[in-house]
C-alpha cells in the first residue's frame with residue numbers, strides 16, 4: 300500500500316486567513332446592564348446579583364418557537380420574514396412597543412426597549428422588582444421561554460453570528476423609553492393580561508375568526524383576564540392565545 304504525501308513538497312499549504320473566515324467580532328455579545336460593554340460572551344456575561352443598572356429590556360423572538368406556517372417561505376432570511384410577517388405588526392399595536400429597536404441576530408430577532416437613562420437599582424428589592432417587570436414584558440409576545448431576564452445579552456450591530464455567518468443588523472431603529480412608560484405597560488399587563496396581550500398581538504379586542512379554533516363565523520372576544528369564543532372553543536386562556544403563534548410544545552398547558 301502506497302502512502303502518498305504530496306503536500307509537503309508542494310510549497311505552502313493553503314491556510315485560510317482567519318479574519319476572512321470569521322468576519323468581524325464573531326459571536327460577540329452586548330450587555331444591556333451596567334456599563335453596556337460588548338465583547339466575547341465570557342467577558343460580558345454577569346450574574347443577576349451583579350447587575351446594578353438596567354439599560355434596556357430584550358425580548359428574544361426565535362423562529363424555533365414560532366409556527367413555521369406563520370413565517371412563510373418568501374424572500375429574505377427566516378429572521379427577516381419573522382419580523383415582517385409578525386413582529387412588526389405586534390410592535391405597531393402598542394405605544395410602548397412602537398418605540399422598540401429590532402435587531403436581526405442572524406437567526407431570529409431581538410426586540411429592545413432602551414431606557415432614556417439607566418434604571419439604577421438602589422437595593423436588592425429594586426432589582427427583584429425589575430426582574431419581575433422584565434419577565435412579564437418578555438412573556439407578552441411569543442418569545443423564547445427559556446431566555447434570561449435582566450441578564451439577557453444581545454449581539455452588537457455589525458458583529459457576526461458564527462451559526463450562519465450572518466452579520467447582525469438593525470431592522471428597525473428604536474426610540475428611548477422611560478421607566479414610567481415600561482411600568483405603565485406592566486401595570487396594564489397585570490390588571491388586564493388577556494386584553495393587553497390580545498391587543499398587542501391582534502390590534503383589536505375582537506378577533507375574527509377565532510385564532511384558537513379557527514371556526515367559521517367564530518369570534519374571540521378579549522376580556523380582561525380570559526377570552527370568550529361563543530359557540531366555538533369557549534373560554535380561552537392567555538397560554539392558548541400565545542400558543543396560536545407558537546410551535547406545538549410538548550406537554551402544553553390548557
Ligand SMILES: [Zn+2]
Nearest residue numbers: 509512528532
Ligand atoms: Zn374559538
